[in-house]
Amino acid sequence: MMRRRVLFMAVGFQVVVLLFMVTSSYALDQFGKVITIQTEAYDTEDVFYGDYVDISYVAETVRPENWFVTEGVKSNQRIYVLLTPDEQGVYHLKAASDREMSAESDDVVIVARYRYQDQEQVHHIDLGLDRYHPHYEQQDEIESSQERMLVMIALSPWGQKKIVEVENVQVEP
Template identity: 45%
Template sequence: MKKLLVMVKRRLFIIVIVLQLLFLAVMAGLNYVVEEFGDVIYLETEPYDPRDVFYGDYVNLNYTVENIHPSYWFGSEKVKRNKVINVLLKPDERGLYVVKAASDKSLEPQGKEVVIRARYLYKDHQNVRHVTYGINRYYIEEGTGENFNTINENMVVTIALSPWGQKKILKVEKMD
């Protein structure tokens, strides 16, 4: 009986170790799967000057699609802060994605449109709703921060969107 209990504990221990390793492999692999199978979109940023000595070299990105004007809002009037909402984006004539609609309900994309999840922040005095996509910080190679002087320039950010909602910044470059 004691021998059987030791065998069961040993097998359970091995199963737990294997599951942990499998979990780590899946987490690492998901990052690469987003790039391979996700939709690639291009978003325009607004000028912003980040300065923070504690975080190293990074670019803080403020997207134009984070401001949802009243004509694009099709959701409830009272939305709580940090609620997950859906934003329907469509490409414009330059190939950059702009807001077509936003709601706290589901939205259906057609053609090249995509739905991206965002967190609702607030509504300002002009009824513009502000959201965040959770991809506002892009870390760059140490010492290259001066190449990303975003004070007076708009930039284009290439983003991969997975079918399950994960987002990843692929590239940040100055707008032509």
């Protein structure tokens, strides 16, 4: 009798976890804030992964004047990135820190991971949104262009994030 109860509890727990995983994506669409971020130039050719775009963002490069981190940052350490919108509504990096920051008005904070520092003291981070699988209609348009893109990202209040849409446009650097 006890084994049966433990088995039912284990199965019930797994069902609850699966339901949470499925509904969290839908909840992100309902309750998330959508922001637009500019990408770097990109390359779309990869034989192994098929039709996807490997995206790198302008906001993943942090200049020293925007870097507010204590010494001794390690690879893959959590970094909080403060983004602020410009006049067109495109979000740009305002600050990066290893301490939690609060966003004011239209600003947003995204959790990223630290990668490395180059010779010019520029820090590189990973926003965790680097792969996008385009819809069938978008594949030819994205593959035919090597320009920058605008990426719409949904951010949830609980920290989840996902790419909603990619717009292939020429953006001034």
